[in-house]
């Protein structure tokens with residue numbers, strides 16, 4: 001795995017150098033950029049999970065600093081003077097690692113506060129995306145991952161094209177995956193992404209290959225983790241607690257949640273009343289699951 005590690009570090013430093021250049025030299029010479037931070041929830045191969053979810057947040061480059069700062073402030077409010085604690089939503093919810101000795105009421109409040117930060121990050125500064133794939137004997141494992149990634153990339157691409165028309169200026173996008181869960185497939189993604197992107201019908205706005213970063217190192221991937229976990233809780237457990245406050249932050253147009261995608265792969269015998277399907281059937285109706 002060593003070659004992969006050095007490739008990854010090299011890419012990461014190049015990425016941050018490029019970001020620094022963009023930030024410090026001249027916004028006017030490069031198209032504005034959205035960074036889409038992505039994480040996954042649900043095991044794509046384990047049959048005990050019925051869903052695989054890829055989800056995250058697209059953040060306008062000049063907003064990234066502020067969102068990270070607001071999350072740091074959540075930590076300072078609850079745990080002042082402590083080293084940065086990664087906000088891993090499932091660990092906070094279930095009391096794992098650092099959170100084991102934290103009062104459940106405090107854990108619930110921390111999750112509410114993270115949801116509050118996402119809720120206040122309004123369009124066009126930040127927009128949410130999630131692809132929920134219901135697994136079947138035909139769609140599981142790598143196929144489920146590829147299916148979800150294709151869906152999210154296409155939606156992000158369309159969002160950037162629409163946003164470009166809105167402001168009459170071309171918008172670019174960059175993907176940043178959480179490397180922990182994607183570690184095994186990282187090499188395939190990096191080397192094969194352009195080919196995949198072409199097969200998906202040419203993604204017009206993505207600037208480069210995807211990048212990988214550790215969730216521990218950036219608060220913004222911790223937001224992606226929250227969004228993926230919140231969607232998983234809704235679809236897998238029918239628990240809307242975490243997604244309810246942030247639902248309207250998904251990419252939405254005229255009452256339809258384009259940014260939230262639900263793929264049902266099992267035989268469909270009845271209409272689905274989840275927020276994604278309900279809003280496609282009747283705009284501004286977010287269904288009965290909430």
Ligand SMILES: [Zn+2]
Pocket residue numbers: 262272273274275276277278
């Ligand atoms: Zn649905």
